[in-house]
Amino acid sequence: MSEAIDFDAVYREFPDYFGRDPDPLLASYVHLLDTSRPVLDVGAGQGRNALFLAELGLPVVALDPSRVAVDTIARIAQEREWPIRIFHDDLASFEASEHSFSAILLFGLLQVLTREEIDSLPGRLNDWIMVGGYLFVTAFTTLDDGYRRTRAKWEEIGPHSFRSGEGEVRTWLEPGELPRLFAGYEMVHYREGLGPLHRHGDSPLERHAKVEAVFRVGRGRQS
Template sequence: MSDKRTKWDNRWREKAGHPCEPDGWLLRARDLLPGGKALDVACGQGRNALYLAEQGISVTAVDLSEEALEQLRNEAAVRNLDIRTCRVDLESDPRLPGEGFDLVTIFFYLYRPLLPLLRNAVRPGGIMVMRSLSSAGPFPGGPGNPDFVLHPGELLEIFADWEILLHEEGLEPSRRGGSVAGIVARRPL
């Protein structure tokens, strides 16, 4: 088992039993979300996957941590939800389980080389919902590694050829310090 996977398994083991509420950005975008098939990338304990499944969306959730995926499977069983889970190392072997998703979500995980693959996983007319840490706001702190932080305007650049349905950056502090940026974008037909 890789050191990275062990680190994340330990992190999610420590968080076991904590409330699993969907991200506020996903709730804000709820009226823009399509039905059909969704891919929740770097899902962790599945707070967003659970919410989407409760909305009647067929969800596939991927994460590096088997511990996080097991917690998601257990909570899905308690809620009587059918969520497909796949353990995937998105950085060293980023094979996604399928394509042509109506919705792809990614929250607080930024690995820039993965973004073209995720964009391609969204079917034409489908939606991408993304939210991550950003250096756009006036809030102190945040991750020290710039590889994990969006630059001001970066989401708009990444999705410049898509229809932007909702975008915000630098207006809200992150729990980790710094600010956040989010986008809801529709892939052209």
């Protein structure tokens, strides 16, 4: 990938760029979620996870920096009278009340953050999630083919983290790194390996080496 992605343009062209179905990890563990507080979907895109939760009756807060993305979610939520609050914002500037979410979704987010942003995540998210709440995370690992290609062409800005000439960031985690990053959380699910074959829009099929996890915030949460 040599140019930064214009997601507004991509979402206008492809109504389901990242697919229509929710992430299988979310679908497998949705039964654990507390319905008394909303779920925060960070980088909600065109809403495949947020809309799935809202259809089940769960309150959702959807956050995305793409205007086209948030407008798409808003339109569908209004048409179907689903409980979604939508913010045209990114994680860096978003603010939330303490312990205001029953769960936070970070699907495909870590790979577009810098190392500094990733390292600050556990503390920020810990403040936002209720005791007994859940954190869903997926990320690419350094076993991914894209890691070697990117390392050869992009500027290194941190451990396994790179920036293109257009300013796009990609960061990979080492195998086994994610549990260390969220060491203060209880692990409910963890898997490393190859993800499924998929495509975005009309791009070629691809498959990534990835890690996925579900963490629970216990009473002994990190401070």
